Amino acid sequence: MTDHAKDARAQDAPTDAAALARLPRRPEEPAAPVQSTAHTVRLKALNAFYGDTHAVKGVDLTYAANQVTAMIGPSGCGKSTLVRCINRMHEEVPGARAEGEVLLGETDLYGAGVDLTSVRRTIGMVFQKPNPFPTMSIFDNVAAGLRLSGTKRGDLKERVEWALRGAGLWEEVKDRLGSPGVGLSGGQQQRLCIARTIAVEPDVILMDEPCSALDPIATLRIEELIHELKQRFTIVIVTHNMQQAARVADTTAFMLAGELVEHAPTERIFTNPDDDRTEQYVTGKFG
Amino acid sequence: MSPDARVHFHDELRRVEEQALGGLDLVVAQLDRVLEALEHQDVELAAMVVLNDDLVDGRYLEVHQAVLSLLALQAPVATDLRTVAALLHVIKHVERMGDQCVNIAKLIPLSGHEPPVRGEVLQRLLHMGRSARSEVTQAKTAFATRDVALAEDLVRQDRAINRVNREIFQIAIDIGTDPDTREWAMHMVMCARALERVGDNAVDIGEQTAFVVTGLFREFSDATHPV
Numbered sequence: 001m002t003d004h005a006k007d008a009r010a011q012d013a014p015t016d017a018a019a020l021a022r023l024p025r026r027p028e029e030p031a032a033p034v035q036s037t038a039h040t041v042r043l044k045a046l047n048a049f050y051g052d053t054h055a056v057k058g059v060d061l062t063y064a065a066n067q068v069t070a071m072i073g074p075s076g077c078g079k080s081t082l083v084r085c086i087n088r089m090h091e092e093v094p095g096a097r098a099e100g101e102v103l104l105g106e107t108d109l110y111g112a113g114v115d116l117t118s119v120r121r122t123i124g125m126v127f128q129k130p131n132p133f134p135t136m137s138i139f140d141n142v143a144a145g146l147r148l149s150g151t152k153r154g155d156l157k158e159r160v161e162w163a164l165r166g167a168g169l170w171e172e173v174k175d176r177l178g179s180p181g182v183g184l185s186g187g188q189q190q191r192l193c194i195a196r197t198i199a200v201e202p203d204v205i206l207m208d209e210p211c212s213a214l215d216p217i218a219t220l221r222i223e224e225l226i227h228e229l230k231q232r233f234t235i236v237i238v239t240h241n242m243q244q245a246a247r248v249a250d251t252t253a254f255m256l257a258g259e260l261v262e263h264a265p266t267e268r269i270f271t272n273p274d275d276d277r278t279e280q281y282v283t284g285k286f287g
Numbered sequence: 288m289s290p291d292a293r294v295h296f297h298d299e300l301r302r303v304e305e306q307a308l309g310g311l312d313l314v315v316a317q318l319d320r321v322l323e324a325l326e327h328q329d330v331e332l333a334a335m336v337v338l339n340d341d342l343v344d345g346r347y348l349e350v351h352q353a354v355l356s357l358l359a360l361q362a363p364v365a366t367d368l369r370t371v372a373a374l375l376h377v378i379k380h381v382e383r384m385g386d387q388c389v390n391i392a393k394l395i396p397l398s399g400h401e402p403p404v405r406g407e408v409l410q411r412l413l414h415m416g417r418s419a420r421s422e423v424t425q426a427k428t429a430f431a432t433r434d435v436a437l438a439e440d441l442v443r444q445d446r447a448i449n450r451v452n453r454e455i456f457q458i459a460i461d462i463g464t465d466p467d468t469r470e471w472a473m474h475m476v477m478c479a480r481a482l483e484r485v486g487d488n489a490v491d492i493g494e495q496t497a498f499v500v501t502g503l504f505r506e507f508s509d510a511t512h513p514v
Contacts, residue, residue, distance in 0.1 A: 242362075242364065243362050246364070269365075270364040270365060270368070271364070271365065271368060271369065271502065272365065272369070272502030272503075273365055278365075279365050279366060282364045282365050283293070283363075283364060283365050283366060283367045284291065284292040284293030284296065284297075285291055285292070285293075286290070286291075286292060
């Protein structure tokens with residue numbers, strides 16, 4: 001399935017689960033501070049499999065509302081898989097399945113009757129490589145999700161501006177909203193994708209290596225943006241860059257071979273971790 | 288588990304640690320010289336101690352720069368970060384201890400070539416000096432081997448130094464009315480104070496050892512309740 005198609009599906013009808021059924025609220029004014037809609041996400045005994053391969057092993061973990069949680073660990077430790085379980089993307093892989101509970105507030109996202117597309121609208125995702133819709137303008141890239149969710153034409157402009165301001169991109173693109181999104185620089189494209197994600201006002205934003213394709217300055221801009229976004233959203237970021245985790249995250253979770261080894265305030269992880277395996281990983285004694 | 292992924296960094300960190308702890312050897316050499324100068328009222332040797340402080344100061348600058356480079360270029364974390372931070376403290380204490388040796392050395396010529404030496408003061412002072420020297424070498428061993436028990440033992444030695452320091456002070460008060468003797472005794476009180484501070488710096492290095500090992504900083508003895 002293409003990203004475009006996925007996105008279209010993600011804007012489908014509301015779920016019957018009350019917590020997921022909210023329609024995006026229209027902000028009072030563009031760029032005005034918005035009351036937090038962030039929710040706590042709790043993983044309970046989460047297991048994920050690729051066929052016979054047990055990729056995530058019984059993880060219990062709470063992502064606090066309005067906080068940034070970084071997931072670190074060596075390649076193949078299961079951190080991306082775990083994050084993809086949160087918005088049920090994992091099960092899109094042939095042969096993949098997940099067990100356990102992912103609670104958004106009190107709603108089990110793996111419970112009966114939960115609508116997948118609503119899950120993915122409530123829990124937005126930003127990918128490693130910026131993926132603006134190639135044939136669309138900057139404006140339409142942000143407006144696409146809004147149109148599918150039924151936002152009226154008259155409100156669109158206001159909402160697009162709000163999202164672009166929220167993603168720290170408005171001042172750079174306000175005079176060329178009709179230009180193709182793919183004409184932007186890598187860092188700008190990634191912020192465009194963030195604008196597209198926040199336009200529909202999710203509760204949670206998952207970021208899977210969002211800066212790994214960006215230059216250092218663009219990376220720092222995204223990191224600054226993450227600090228601002230956490231006022232409104234719960235953020236989970238997967239990163240291989242431990243310094244990035246140290247810079248942006250309130251708490252950091254270290255995974256190894258599918259297991260959660262340690263989850264603690266970031267400062268503690270990088271100054272005095274409890275577990276020897278965390279210590280060895282962050283100091284480069286293995287990895 | 289694969290081997291160390293940061294071999295170059297850990298080699299460099301070890302090198303900087305050796306450089307910093309080597310500063311303590313310089314301090315021991317300075318202490319030996321200044322105690323000998325004190326014992327024999329050797330003004331020339333005292334002048335050499337003053338000159339040699341450049342070596343200690345130079346070591347401070349080297350380690351300070353190396354620590355800045357490690358922080359800027361290698362972004363150390365966890366135990367590595369604590370070690371780097373502790374080395375910055377260690378080398379500062381090295382520099383301070385070097386200065387205390389200079390303070391003593393500068394007092395030696397003030398008493399002239401034949402001062403009115405009182406044995407009960409000088410012997411206590413030399414005893415303090417040997418104890419301070421022992422503390423410095425023990426602080427080095429404790430840090431190098433990450434031996435918290437050995438580091439904590441520095442407090443015991445330091446209490447002995449403090450006790451002798453107070454004795455010298457009391458003797459100086461009671462030393463009589465001869466102006467030359469009183470002046471000499473005042474100088475010895477200042478020397479004792481300098482040696483007492485060397486001991487304190489050694490204890491501070493011990494506290495850094497415990498910090499590196501445990502991740503928690505705590506003072507070994509409470510200054511508000513001196514013993």
